Amino acid sequence: MGKERIVILGAGESGVGAAILAQKHGFDVFVSDFGGIDDHYKKQLIELNITFEEDRHSASDILNASEIIKSPGIPNNAPIIKEIKEIGIPIISEIEFAKRYTSAKTICITGSNGKTTTTLLTYHILKNAGFNVGLAGNVGNSFAAQVANADFEWYVLELSSFMLDDMYSFKADIAVLLNITPDHLDRYDYKLDNYAASKMRIIQNQTNSDVFIYCSDDEEIIKVLKKSQVHSKKMPFSIETKIEEGAYFLNDNIHININLNDPLTMSITELALQGKHNIYNSMASGIVAKVLDIRNTTIRESMGDFKNIAHRLEHVAKISGVNYINDSKATNVNSTWYALESVSTGVVLIMGGVDKGNDYNMLKDMVRQKVKAIICLGKDNKRIHEAFEDDVDIIVNTFSAHEAVQVAYHLAKKGDTVLLSPACASFDLFKNYEDRGNQFKIAVKEL
Template sequence: MEKGRIVILGAGESGVGAAMLAQKQGFDVFVSDFGAIATQYKEILEELRVDFEEKQHTVEKILSAVEVIKSPGIPDKAPIIKDIKKKGIPVVSEIEFAKRYTNAKTICITGSNGKTTTTMLTYHALKKAGFNVGLGGNIGHSFAALVATAEYDWYVLELSSFMLDDMHEFKADIAVLLNITPDHLDRYDYKLGNYAASKMRITQNQTADDVFIYCADDPETLKVLKTTNVSSKMYPFSIRKKMESGAYLESNIIHINIHLNDELTMSISELALQGKHNIYNSMASGIVAKVLDIRNTSIRESMGDFKNIEHRLEHVAKISGVDYINDSKATNVNSTWYALESVGTDVILIMGGVDKGNDYTMLKDMVHQKVKAIICLGKDNKRIHEAFEEDVEIIVNTFSAHEAVQVAYHLAKKGDTVLLSPACASFDLFKNYEDRGNQFKTAVKEL
C-alpha cells in the first residue's frame, strides 16, 4: 500500500496506539475524535507531532484517507462511518492494522464474560514459563502500541466483539471463545445470532495448523458452531462431560488432555480463582498452556499463584465480620450472576447504573436465594425495583458510592457480604467502572 494518509477515528488507548504505529511506519496520520480527548492521550499525540482534532469530525480531511482505523467504540451506524464506506475507503480495526507489522504469534481470547481474567491468567502462565510475551488488546496497552514499541514473540490479546467486527485478514494462532451471552445487543440489531456470529470471527482465516478452544457447555456457542466452518484443531472444555481431547472436570479434578500420555490433572481446590465460572477460565488457559508444551509443574504453579485484576471480585476489607467485595467490572447481568455464584449467602448487593436493555430474569433465582437487600446505585433504578420487588424485602436508592456503602454498613450483620456488582455501565454517576470501583473502595476504607 502506498504510504498515504491514515485516518484514525477515536483517540483512546486503541486510537493513540494506532497513531504511534502508523507514524512509525511512515504514514501521514490524522486522528479525529468526536468527543474530548483525555489529557494523557493528547500529550502522546502532541509528543508524536501527529495532526489531530477533538469534539468534531472534519469530513473532507477524513475522506482523503487511503484507510481508516476505527476505534471499537464507534458503531457502524455513525454518520461518519457511512460516509467513509460510501466512498469505498477501507475501514479496519487497530488490531488488524497492528498485525501487519509483526511476525509474532497471537493467542486471542473472547467471550461475553471471563475474558479479562482468562487473558491475564494465560499471560501469567506464559510469562512464568519463560515466554517472551506481551499482553494487550481490550486490556492494558493496545496491540498497536505494543507492536510500535516492543519486540515480543507472542501476544496474549483480549478481543471484544467490536474489535472482531473490523478484522478481515487477521488470524489468531490460538483462538479462545469462553461463552456467548446477551451483551451489547444494541450494536447487533438486538439479535443474539448477530452477536454470536461476531464472536465466531475469532476463528476466521485459521488453518489446520491453528487451534480453537471453546466451551462445550455453552448452548449459544454450540448453536453457532453448527453454522460456522472452523478449519483449526478444536479443543473443547466442559465441567459436565468427559472430553477425549481438551479439558473436563471429574470429582473436582480438572483433566487436560492434548497429547496422549501427558495428561495434566489438578484439583480445583488448588486453583487461585474459585467459583464455577473460574473453573472454565482456568481450563481454557490450561489448554493454551498445554498446546504450547508448557510443563505441567509450571502450569500448576501459575494456576495456583495467580492474582486477579482490580475491580473483578476484589476483596476490599472485612469490617465487623462483614466482607466488602468490589466487582465494579461487572457491567452486564451475566457478570453479576457469576459474582453471586462465587460468594456465600446473606449478600447485600449494590447494583445499578446505565442499563443496556438488561434482562434481569436470569438473576431472579440467585437473588432470591442469596440476597437480603439491594442497594441501587444509579440515576434511574425503576427497572431494578420492578425486577426484584418480589424477591428482596429491602431495595434502597442511593446516588453516590459513599451513600451506598453507608447504607450497606447499617444493613449488614456479621457474616454478611457487601457486594458491588452493578450489572450496568457506570456513565450516569462515574467516569468509568474503575472510577466507580475506586470510589467504592475509598468509601469502605472510611468506615
C-alpha cells in the first residue's frame, strides 16, 4: 500500500504551511495553484522537495487524492472544486488539518469586522502574561507550519467564514464572535442567513467546558443564536446593557465580570484603541484574558500599550495641517463606517475597488455629516457615484494611489483628514490591500 495522497490547492501562506505539515507526517503531497506561485513560497517547496504545479489545476494529479486541503480564497463554484465534490473526495481547510496534529488549546476569533485587531490584542495580552502562544489563521504565519515546527501550548486564531466553511471536527476552546454584517455575500448566494450560519460554525463541537464570547448588541448574532444549539458557557459583551457575566460599558468605563471576586474596570481613556467599535474589540479580548485568569494589571498594561496593525486606521503623516490616514484594510462597507465614525474632522474620503455586492446605504448619514469629497480609486466607480451623488458635492475618479493623493491634497483644507478607506477589495488596481495601502503611503510621503 502506497502513502496516502494529500493534494493542496493554493500555494500561499496556508497552502505551503499545510504542505510542510503533511510531508512531516508521511503523506504523498502535491501542491497545485491556478495562478503563479510567489518566489518565496516556491523556494520553500523546492527546498523541501515537494512536487507542485502553477498556472493550472491538472485533474489527473488532483482527483487521485484521498483528501484535499483548499485555500480559503478558492470559491466553491471553481470548476476543479465541482469535480472534486462530484467524486466525493473530502475537502478541508488548513486549520482543520493542522488541529489533528496538536493538543494546543485554541482561542478562535471571527466576525465581519474587527477580527484582526481583536486577534492581535488578545495575542498581545497572552504574550505579556507569559503564555507560550502562537498567532495564526488570517494573520501571522501558517497554523500548519507552526504545528509542524513550533511547540506552542496556546494559539490565537483569526478565522474567516471561508476557513470555517471547511472545518468539521475542529473545536475552539474559546470562541469569539464579534459581529455579523453583510460581507462576501457573493460567496453565500447573496443570503445573509447563509453567511451568518457560516460564522456560527465557530462554536461547532464545543462542550460545556468551553467558552463562547459574543456581542449581544448585534441583531444578526441574536437572531442566529435563537436558531443555534450552544453547549458552551456563554459570555456576552455589550455597550447598551449591563451584563451579569461577561462585559459591559458604563460611564466611560469597561467592566469585565468573569471572576466576580476580582472584576476588572478600565476607563476608555486608558485604552490604546479608540473609537466605539474598539470598545467592543477590547471587551472581547478582556473577557478572554479574564477567563484565563490573567492578572488585571497585565490586562490593563497590555490594553494600554497595544500597537495596531498597518493598514488599519494607520496614521501616515500630517502635512499642512491635514491628517492622512491609511485604512486600506477596510474592504467592506461596515469597516469604512467604523473608520468614519472614529474621525472627528471633515473628511476627504478615498474609496472604491472591486465591489462585493456592497450596500452603501449604511454610509449615507455618516458621509452627509463628515465627508466633503469622495475620490474614487478603482476601475469601475459607477455604483459609488449613484450611491452618494446627493450626499456630497464632489466625486472624482482616479486610477492610481498617486493620482488619488494628489487630488486629495488639493481638496483638503487645514484641519481636515484624508482617509483611504475603500469599502472594496483591491484586486482591480493592486495586488492586495497591503499593496494599496503601501502605494498610498508612498504617495503621501512624496507630497
